Amino acid sequence: MKDFFKYMMATICGIIVLTVVGILILSLTVAGMLAGSDVKVKAKENSVFVLKMNGTVDERCEGAGPLDVLLSSADMEMMGLDDILEAIRKARDEENIKGIYIEGGVTTFDAPATAQQIRDALLDFKKSGKWVYAYADQMLQASYYVLSAADSLFLNKTGMIDFKGLGGKGYYLTGLYEKLGIKYQCARVGKYKSAVESVTRKDMSEADREQREALWNGIWQQWTRQMADSRKVTAQQLDELASDSIMLFACVDNYKTSGLIDRAIYPDEMKRVVCRKMGLNDDESVNKLFLEDMLNLKPEKKEKKRGGQVAVYYAYGEIVDEVMSNFYGGSTILGNKVVDDLQLLAKDDAVKALVLRVNSPGGSAVASEQIWHALQQLKLKKPVVVSMGGLAASGGYMISCGANYIIAEPSTVTGSIGIFGLVPNFSALVTDKLGVTWDGASTNAYTDYETNLVFGPDNSKEMQYLQSYTDRGYDNFISLVAQGRGMTKEQVNEIAQGRVWLATDAIGINLVDQLGSLNDAVAKAAELAHLDEYHPVSYPAKKDWLEELVSEQQQKSYLNGQLRQLLGEFYEPIMQLRLDQQRSCLQARLPYTVKIQ
Numbered sequence: 001m002k003d004f005f006k007y008m009m010a011t012i013c014g015i016i017v018l019t020v021v022g023i024l025i026l027s028l029t030v031a032g033m034l035a036g037s038d039v040k041v042k043a044k045e046n047s048v049f050v051l052k053m054n055g056t057v058d059e060r061c062e063g064a065g066p067l068d069v070l071l072s073s074a075d076m077e078m079m080g081l082d083d084i085l086e087a088i089r090k091a092r093d094e095e096n097i098k099g100i101y102i103e104g105g106v107t108t109f110d111a112p113a114t115a116q117q118i119r120d121a122l123l124d125f126k127k128s129g130k131w132v133y134a135y136a137d138q139m140l141q142a143s144y145y146v147l148s149a150a151d152s153l154f155l156n157k158t159g160m161i162d163f164k165g166l167g168g169k170g171y172y173l174t175g176l177y178e179k180l181g182i183k184y185q186c187a188r189v190g191k192y193k194s195a196v197e198s199v200t201r202k203d204m205s206e207a208d209r210e211q212r213e214a215l216w217n218g219i220w221q222q223w224t225r226q227m228a229d230s231r232k233v234t235a236q237q238l239d240e241l242a243s244d245s246i247m248l249f250a251c252v253d254n255y256k257t258s259g260l261i262d263r264a265i266y267p268d269e270m271k272r273v274v275c276r277k278m279g280l281n282d283d284e285s286v287n288k289l290f291l292e293d294m295l296n297l298k299p300e301k302k303e304k305k306r307g308g309q310v311a312v313y314y315a316y317g318e319i320v321d322e323v324m325s326n327f328y329g330g331s332t333i334l335g336n337k338v339v340d341d342l343q344l345l346a347k348d349d350a351v352k353a354l355v356l357r358v359n360s361p362g363g364s365a366v367a368s369e370q371i372w373h374a375l376q377q378l379k380l381k382k383p384v385v386v387s388m389g390g391l392a393a394s395g396g397y398m399i400s401c402g403a404n405y406i407i408a409e410p411s412t413v414t415g416s417i418g419i420f421g422l423v424p425n426f427s428a429l430v431t432d433k434l435g436v437t438w439d440g441a442s443t444n445a446y447t448d449y450e451t452n453l454v455f456g457p458d459n460s461k462e463m464q465y466l467q468s469y470t471d472r473g474y475d476n477f478i479s480l481v482a483q484g485r486g487m488t489k490e491q492v493n494e495i496a497q498g499r500v501w502l503a504t505d506a507i508g509i510n511l512v513d514q515l516g517s518l519n520d521a522v523a524k525a526a527e528l529a530h531l532d533e534y535h536p537v538s539y540p541a542k543k544d545w546l547e548e549l550v551s552e553q554q555q556k557s558y559l560n561g562q563l564r565q566l567l568g569e570f571y572e573p574i575m576q577l578r579l580d581q582q583r584s585c586l587q588a589r590l591p592y593t594v595k596i597q
Contacts, residue, residue: 040296040297040298041289041293041294041296041297041298042297042298043094043096043097043287043289043297044096044287045096045287046096046098046278046279046280046287047094047096047097047098047286047287047288047289048097048098048099048100048101048274048278048286048287048288048289049087049088049091049097049099049100049101049288049289049290049294050100050101050102050103050288050289050290051084051087051088051100051101051102051103051290051291052077052102052103052105052290052291053079053102053103053104053105053107053143053146053147054077054103054104054105054106054107055077055078055079055105055107055108056077056078056079056107056108056109056110057079057080057081057084057107057108057109057110057114057115057118058078058079058080058081058110058114058316058331059080059081059082059110059114059314059316059331059357059359059389059390060080060081060082060314060316060331060542061078061079061080061082061083079291081114081117081118081389082314082538083291083295084118084121084291085117085118085121086294086295087291087294087295088100088118088121088122088124088125089121090294090297090299091125091130091289091294092124092125092128092130093299094297094299097130097289098130098131098278099130099131099132099133099277099278100122100125100130100131100132100133101132101133101134101135101274102132102133102134102135102146102147102150103134103135103136104134104135104136104137104139104143104146104147105136105137105138105143106138106140106143107140107142107143107146108142109142109390110359110390110391111359111389111390111391111411111412111413112142112166112219112223112390112411112413113388113389113390113391113409113410113411113412113413113503114389114390115142115145115146116145116222116409116410116411117389117409117517118146119145119146119148119149119226120517122146122149122150123149126149126151131151131152131277132149132150132151133150133151133152133153133154133273133274133277134147134150134152134153134154135153135154135155135156135265135267135270136154136155136156136159137155137156137158137159137267138156138159138160138161138162139155139159139160139161139162140162141162141163141164141165141166144161144162144163144227144260145223145226145227148226148227148230148231148260149230150230152262152263152273153231153260153261153262154261154262154263154264154265154270154273155252155255155261155263155264155265156264156265156266156267157252157264157265157266158252159252159264160248160249160252161248161255161260161261162245163238163241163242163245163248163260164242164245165216165220165239165242165243166216166219166220166223167212167216170198170204171198172197172198172199172201172202172203173198173199174198174199174200174201174202175202177199180429181426181427181428181429181430181432181433182424182425182426182428182429183424183425183427183428184196184199184200184422184423184424184425185422185423185424185425185453185459185463185466186200186420186421186422186423187420187421187463187466187467187469187470188418188419188420188421188470188498189418189419189420189470189471189473189474189498190417190418190419190420190474190496190497190498190499191207191497191498192207192208192210192211192416192418192497192498192499192500193416193418193419193420193497193498194207194208194211194498195420195422196420196422199422199424211499211500212500214502214505215413215500215501215502218411218502218504218505219411219502220239221235222410222411222504224238224239231259231260232259233258233259237258237259241258241260248260252264271286274286305535306533306534306535307526307531307532307533307534307535308350308352308353308526308529308531308533308534308535309350309351309352309534309535309536309537310351310352310353310354310355310522310525310526310529310531310534310535310536310537311345311348311351311353311354311355311536311537311539312355312357312387312518312522312536312537312538312539313341313342313345313354313355313356313357313539313540314357314359314538314539314540315333315338315356315357315358315359315360315371315399316331316333316357316358316359316360316389317331317332317333317359317360318331318332318333318360318361318362318363319332319333319335319360319362319363319364319367319368319371319395319396319399320332320333320334320335320363320364320367321335321336321364321366321367322334332363333360333363333367333371334367335364335366335367335368335370335371336367336370338371338374339370339371339373339374341539341540342354342371342374342375342377342378343374343377343378345378345539346377346378346381346382351382351537352382352526352529352531352534353382353383353384353385353525353526353528353529353531353534354378354382354383354384354385354525355384355385355386355387355518355521355522355525355536356375356384356385356386356387356399356400356403357387357389357518357521358386358387358388358389358391358392358396358399358400359388359389359390359391359392359396360391360392360393360395360396360399361391361393361394361395361396362393362394362395362396362397362398362416363394363395364395365395365398365419365473365477367395368395368396368398368399369398369476369480371399372398372399372401372402372480375399375402375403376402379402379403379404382529383404383405383525383528383529384402384403384404384525385403385404385405385406385407385521385522385524385525385528386400386403386405386406386407386521387407387408387517387518387520387521387522388400388406388407388408388409388412388414388503388512389409389412389518390409390412390413391412391413391414392408392412392413392414393413393414393415393416393500394416394417394418394498396414397414397415397416397417397481397511398417398477398480398481400414401480401481401484401485401511402480402483402484403484404528405513405514405521405524405525405528406511406512406513406514407512407513407514407515407516407517407520407521407524408503408506408507408512408514408515408516409503409515409516409517410503410504410515411502411503411504412502412503412506412512413500413501413502413503414500414501414502414503414506414511414512415495415496415499415500415501415506415511416498416499416500416501417477417478417481417492417495417496417497417498417499418474418477418496418497418498418499419470419473419474419477420470420498421466421467421469421470423453423454423466424454425453425454425455425456425459426454426455427455427456427457430455431455431457438451438455438456446461446462446465449462449465453466475489477496478492478493478496481496485510485511486510487510495509495511503515522534522536
């Protein structure tokens with residue numbers, strides 16, 4: 001008994017010590033955040049901006065939350081496109097920064113247009129007469145596309161470039177569900193609306209193959225032209241290399257002889273190359289500024305906010321009716337919150353025009369229409385311009401179509417004007433295999449139609465109801481597009497049908513007004529508001545570190561990241577199955593993801 005109490009007291013003391021140590025570490029971390037959150041950085045003479053491209057680039061990043069700082073691995077980062085573009089712009093305008101050194105790695109972009117915007121920013125930076133050098137141990141396709149804009153491109157002597165073109169295969173789960181006794185029932189409008197095919201077919205439909213090939217070929221043609229121009233080769237040469245990419249793996253020298261890189265070197269040699277470019281001796285240190293430093297860079301002269309305010313409202317992620325639960329860490333556009341925000345911007349007399357920055361594959365048809373309606377109310381008071389980022393498809397296009405003007409990046413994925421409803425039926429699993437049966441009483445024929453849809457062996461009548469609801473949703477969708485784009489419903493239906501379009505093609509069928517950047521959209525909004533002087537302000541404001549600390553979304557983001565690392569390639573299909581149970585029945589959503597590496 002004496003030993004029992006001794007060990008028990010030792011355990012209690014150990015817990016107390018660990019708790020005290022944990023509180024101390026957390027306090028020091030918080031103190032560091034407080035100390036560093038408002039620190040302004042000044043660029044020293046002869047500095048270089050070091051941009052580490054290793055991680056995931058999304059439209060906008062709230063920054064590393066406390067859980068990320070304390071628990072996540074340091075070699076993979078979440079980066080915001082807006083932060084990267086701002087940092088490159090500041091580096092261009094800061095006279096003490098002489099160049100940009102990009103340290104490449106395994107980078108995932110949320111869409112091809114995201115990679116293109118970074119590349120365009122680097123090309124604009126070079127127009128200032130400053131230099132861009134890039135180095136990587138390995139480069140995947142999209143990373144190489146971005147890094148090819150550099151003046152000089154270096155690869156590790158044992159490195160590789162995954163240069164193979166664009167595209168890939170998707171998963172089809174119908175065979176698995178047949179074995180489990182589960183059948184997915186769908187109601188859809190639009191022959192190209194293929195979002196349901198992964199659970200209703202065992203292979204790709206010809207309509208889906210047609211739109212995917214058009215999409216990837218269009219982006220690849222853009223990319224090869226741009227890469228060829230930077231690397232002083234021809235687009236045909238690059239296309240042939242991609243078709244014979246096995247040759248590139250045979251020897252690292254093949255990357256240089258083919259024109260893909262300038263030199264293969266070891267990392268320590270790269271440091272000397274940068275030193276010489278900066279006019280330093282090999283043993284001298286380079287004044288470096290990283291992404292976080294650039295965001296806190298203090299300008300020589302404080303810029304005065306001139307003229308009227310152009311609000312830039314970021315709407316990125318899946319459009320949802322309510323907050324997604326159970327570890328979903330992705331960005332979402334919460335319908336009722338966006339509506340509330342837009343109503344406040346409509347009442348704000350300081351805001352003279354709105355730019356809606358859309359990067360969304362769509363989602364809930366109901367939430368999408370509510371946002372569309374709020375924009376129409378706002379448009380009665382001030383002009384609305386849409387800037388399309390990586391994606392503005394399906395529900396993402398629905399919220400865009402009513403704007404005064406639409407500007408898209410050349411490789412924006414848009415269109416997908418269609419609706420689908422998807423409901424699983426478990427009767428073969430629950431009744432035939434598990435022996436569970438259903439019975440009951442009701443006042444009317446379809447009182448319990450939801451249960452019959454999911455568990456009934458014969459639900460043809462209920463599926464007619466769902467199809468009728470879907471037809472109504474599609475008719476409403478094309479009506480909104482017709483109203484916003486000045487077309488007839490027949491004209492919209494001809495180019496709709498759930499078809500996905502590349503922006504360069506969408507401009508020719510009146511889905512888009514102009515190809516251009518977010519800055520072009522801000523300028524257009526100011527023009528429509530008759531502003532001679534203007535300044536953009538971003539909405540919603542980013543969370544500070546304390547908000548991140550108590551944010552449920554931050555906790556989900558961390559857990560989501562751990563699940564992604566654990567499950568690897570199985571993460572997407574498993575998560576989609578879980579999320580399908582939370583999504584509303586009627587969906588205006590892109591048929592597939594277009595994340596690219």
